[in-house]
Amino acid sequence: MSWRPGFNSGLKALSLGLWGVVLVQSGASGRLDLLLRAVFHPLVWISGGLLLALAVLELVSGQEAPLPRRQRLGFLAGCLAALAVLLLPPVPSFADLAANRSQDFQPGPGLNFVVPPGQRSLTEWVRLLRSEPDPKLHQGDPVKISGFVLPVPGDRPQLARLLVRCCLVDAVPVGLPVLWPADQPTPEADLWLAIEGVMENETVAGQNRSVVRVRQVRPIPRPQRPLEP
Amino acid sequence: MGLQRLATTWALFQALLVEAMPFLLIGVAIATLARWLSPGGRWVRKLPSQPLLGPLSGAALGFALPACECGNVPVARRLLASGAPLGAALGFLFAAPVLNPIVLASTWAAFPDKPWLLLARPLGAVVVAVALATLLGQRSEALLLTPELLEERRLSQPLSQVSLLDRRSGLIGSQPPTPLPADVPVRRQPLAEVLGHGSSEFLGLALLLVFGCLIAALVQTVLPRSWLLAVGGAPTLSILSLMLLSLVVSVCSSVDAFLALGFAAQVTPGALLAFLLLGPVIDLKLIGLFGVLLRPRAILLTAAGAGLVVLLIGQWANLILL
16 A cells, blocks of 8 residues: 555545535535525535545555546546635625526415514515515514615615525525615615615505515625525 | 626536535446446346336336436446446436436425326326437447447447447457356456546546536526516417526426426426426536537437427426316
């Protein structure tokens, strides 16, 4: 058994190790919270650990086998790709992503809303308004929610969240119309805000809808787990 | 494309990659384990080679070797390299991403109120797999499989099974060569050697996955999803648009039912079924991975054939359920 791997073996170990580091580092740095639903996180951690173990095994076994040039270039390209993923963290614009998706979220059957109005999250409010859309039912209810600012063409910006079933790729935006304070500038897209207010009615294009009248608004950092199930 | 959109594309790429890589590793692990436990792969050569039984037996393997479509590619490659009948290996490749316990359970969890879907999805997957295996089976293996895979496959096949035009050795006109004796013991490779081969295979596939994820992320950012869902009520257009969506979104078959749940109420039943059938067979993310199995023309043939069969199944579903 040799501890001095040759070039081919070392390159392969490096490639395996880098992919392992990509997965483990994604979990450790909180990147996964931005990319994947929590239920898949253990799978990523285990895979990262396995790849690191394989890299160590490759180094320890030190079996130097001749590699075709194409495969060697493939390993090298894999190293570069893994390095790029490692060094360039994901910084998605939620507003940009949401603008490309329709807000056609359908509440699942049998949802039960027993949470008092002041404790409902933005997503819970949207679910409730989809299943009980009559604005009169919610008029005057206190609202305390957080989310990112989502510009809406032809309307005021909404406060929104992204729902995911699996990963960022299938994210669906859900948003609430907001009556922003008249004495403050309209908030910028992607800004994360916590707002307190009250649910009111307004008529837009001849239709009544619920809208949050803001009483207090403050910017907040993006939550550690910004995606909601 | 602005910087902001580029950053979003990069994030989508990472999400796709990080989600798919563990499944790819699972697939390579299954293929590596099979290689170690059954070095000669003799049992896979005993799978039926009849036009119908072959793909059906391959599809049934999905229950025993559960992996989504990314993980299926290395397993199907191992089957082909070990000399499995072409129909059986293709049946596994195309049907197993749906016909496995994880995917069926997730479909049931997402659509407990649509019992027809629980029957139609696996049945449809079998129909698609049989049709594609029959279609691709019309071409010779030399035109279908990549040269590297073909070379490896030939080592596991008796010469008598290889057509004269595909042979690179042997004497034309001589006595037909005797098949490989069934009782020749095949040496089990050392575990370290098998692991080394598996890890090389993973690295090769991971690079192809990177390309597939990049393409899928780019197309998703450029193409507004609302366009694809805008024709939800029109029977044929809704099927076509959802087929296009399944190609673009490229999520794993183990979770695609939950994604479909989000728009199930807006589209026709046939379109919903088409989305759940086409994605596991082919999508943008898979195109690179398929490159280790099939030649480019065979990939195009697969995409066209799968599209046509899924469209017909979707139309049939709309005819019955609308």
